[in-house]
Amino acid sequence: MNGLSVHFERVSKVYPHFTLDDISLELPTGTIMGLIGANGAGKSTTIRILMGLVHQDQGRVHVLGRDMPGEQAAAKRDIGFVSEDMRLYGSATLAWHMKFIQSIYPQWDQPYAETLLGRFDLKPQQKIKGLSHGQRVKAALLLALARRTRLLVLDEPTTGLDPVARQEVLGELMAVLADEDRTILFSSHNTLDVEQISDQITFIDRGRIIASDDKERFLDRWRRLRLALLPEAVLPRLPGVVEVGGSGRLPVLVTNRFDPAMVSACNDAGATVQAVDPMTLEEIFVANVHSRRENLTL
Amino acid sequence: MLPTCTAEGKTSPYELRDGEATHFERLVLATLGDSRLSLAGIVATLGIIATGGKVAFLIGLILLITVIISIGAQMAVSPIVTERKEQTLSFVMSLPISYREYTACKVWGNLIIFLVPWLTMLLGSFGLLLLSPGSRGLLPYAAIMSTEILLSTCLILAVALITESQGWTVAAIMVGNLGVNGIGYVVAHIAGIAKGMWGPTIQWSGAASAVLGVEFSTIALLLGLAFFVQAKKKDFL
Numbered sequence: 001m002n003g004l005s006v007h008f009e010r011v012s013k014v015y016p017h018f019t020l021d022d023i024s025l026e027l028p029t030g031t032i033m034g035l036i037g038a039n040g041a042g043k044s045t046t047i048r049i050l051m052g053l054v055h056q057d058q059g060r061v062h063v064l065g066r067d068m069p070g071e072q073a074a075a076k077r078d079i080g081f082v083s084e085d086m087r088l089y090g091s092a093t094l095a096w097h098m099k100f101i102q103s104i105y106p107q108w109d110q111p112y113a114e115t116l117l118g119r120f121d122l123k124p125q126q127k128i129k130g131l132s133h134g135q136r137v138k139a140a141l142l143l144a145l146a147r148r149t150r151l152l153v154l155d156e157p158t159t160g161l162d163p164v165a166r167q168e169v170l171g172e173l174m175a176v177l178a179d180e181d182r183t184i185l186f187s188s189h190n191t192l193d194v195e196q197i198s199d200q201i202t203f204i205d206r207g208r209i210i211a212s213d214d215k216e217r218f219l220d221r222w223r224r225l226r227l228a229l230l231p232e233a234v235l236p237r238l239p240g241v242v243e244v245g246g247s248g249r250l251p252v253l254v255t256n257r258f259d260p261a262m263v264s265a266c267n268d269a270g271a272t273v274q275a276v277d278p279m280t281l282e283e284i285f286v287a288n289v290h291s292r293r294e295n296l297t298l
Numbered sequence: 299m300l301p302t303c304t305a306e307g308k309t310s311p312y313e314l315r316d317g318e319a320t321h322f323e324r325l326v327l328a329t330l331g332d333s334r335l336s337l338a339g340i341v342a343t344l345g346i347i348a349t350g351g352k353v354a355f356l357i358g359l360i361l362l363i364t365v366i367i368s369i370g371a372q373m374a375v376s377p378i379v380t381e382r383k384e385q386t387l388s389f390v391m392s393l394p395i396s397y398r399e400y401t402a403c404k405v406w407g408n409l410i411i412f413l414v415p416w417l418t419m420l421l422g423s424f425g426l427l428l429l430s431p432g433s434r435g436l437l438p439y440a441a442i443m444s445t446e447i448l449l450s451t452c453l454i455l456a457v458a459l460i461t462e463s464q465g466w467t468v469a470a471i472m473v474g475n476l477g478v479n480g481i482g483y484v485v486a487h488i489a490g491i492a493k494g495m496w497g498p499t500i501q502w503s504g505a506a507s508a509v510l511g512v513e514f515s516t517i518a519l520l521l522g523l524a525f526f527v528q529a530k531k532k533d534f535l
Contacts, residue, residue: 048533048535051391051392053388053391053533053534053535054532054533054534054535055532055533072396073394073395073396073399074394075394076392076393076394076395077394079392081388081392082392083388085385085388086385086388086389086392087384087385087386087388087389088386088389089386089389090384104393104394140389
């Protein structure tokens with residue numbers, strides 16, 4: 001368990017209309033993992049199991065060396081958690097919440113909390129029910145960040161935020177990343193947000209993890225190849241092709257194992273490589289999902 | 299108990315000055331703040347009873363029961379059902395507490411807070427009965443009915459905790475309220491209790507002890523059931 005902040009071993013959870021199936025996940029200490037999936041893919045269930053708020057039916061979960069859900073109370077002393085559906089007490093002020101959290105977490109960093117108040121433009125005496133959605137998210141983030149916990153778990157924190165608030169939140173998260181001992185799990189269906197701050201990416205779809213790797217490796221290995229086939233030439237067999245599109249003489253391939261040697265292999269086979277396009281994380285995610293779903297239906 | 303927690307301002311019951319209250323005291327004060335009207339109702343009702351007479355006593359008793367049941371219902375609905383409805387539960391459960399601690403906090407916190415108006419009612423009723431020489435025979439009946447109200451509150455609390463559903467909790471409030479009225483009628487007609495009920499002296503019978511025993515056993519059963527079901531829950535959000 002050394003070096004791992006989060007470790008899922010073959011975790012499953014069955015609901016009447018959804019199954020989280022055989023999830024294995026490792027999150028090394030000091031890394032920022034982006035958990036990307038469509039709505040209903042299983043991100044929140046995975047995170048709730050991680051937090052000990054939902055019990056897995058099968059498999060083992062270790063968080064900061066603690067067995068979950070059995071040792072959830074001890075583990076949560078070192079976890080800052082914010083989820084999209086989390087609400088603070090509407091009748092109380094942000095100052096009340098800050099004092100409340102401060103009384104529970106001895107490592108609470110009051111100067112940092114006050115800095116965040118300024119950066120997020122929050123007023124401590126304002127009641128939570130008077131805050132906008134963006135301000136509420138920022139207030140919840142402030143309460144999580146100033147705890148100075150070893151693990152931050154953020155479930156869709158940027159959902160519903162306007163572009164300015166989103167950038168403020170992401171900017172603060174990036175500042176937090178300067179601390180190499182802190183580990184962050186960040187879930188979102190917005191790949192742009194995840195791409196900005198994560199160094200590890202995990203794709204989840206229909207309750208299963210379909211890919212998990214370093215962000216850079218994803219971006220390096222996924223390419224779209226635009227080919228032009230000579231008359232009577234056939235499409236060369238290339239490694240890692242997950243999608244074939246385009247027209248008959250102008251095919252477009254998507255590969256997850258791109259190697260520059262592929263270009264010469266194509267030329268040798270009578271297929272001119274007109275362009276090798278890098279792919280965005282969103283394109284990689286969508287291609288991954290389509291590829292897996294097609295394989296399942298075959 | 300958690301360390302002292304403070305906030306500035308005093309515009310809401312949550313907001314207390316530095317060093318003024320612990321979390322527990324804050325919770326009690328907040329709930330009492332919300333229940334000020336109810337407490338005023340108890341005192342006013344005791345005043346009606348104090349005027350003497352059978353009609354005044356019956357009217358006062360009905361009002362008293364209504365006020366106390368309302369307080370019990372409010373305490374169950376406000377911090378338990380509303381917590382899920384308003385999505386503050388995920389905030390609470392993100393803190394370093396277990397399900398067992400959450401349940402214990404809700405059960406004991408609510409009960410202790412409820413005991414403030416309940417004991418006010420109990421001691422007030424006993425005081426009035428003892429000060430009215432002609433009504434002392436009602437004391438066993440008052441003890442049974444007070445315990446029945448406590449039982450009704452525990453029923454509402456247990457249902458609210460187990461189901462976390464507003465619908466089921468409202469149903470429990472109705473059952474609890476009907477139960478108090480029904481039990482009140484039945485107990486008043488039990489021979490061993492009815493015999494000296496309107497007399498000038500306290501006549502504690504075996505029947506009264508048996509009814510109280512059943513009531514306290516049911517309270518223990520309901521609270522035990524709430525803890526048991528909570529411990530078995532697999533999904534807390």
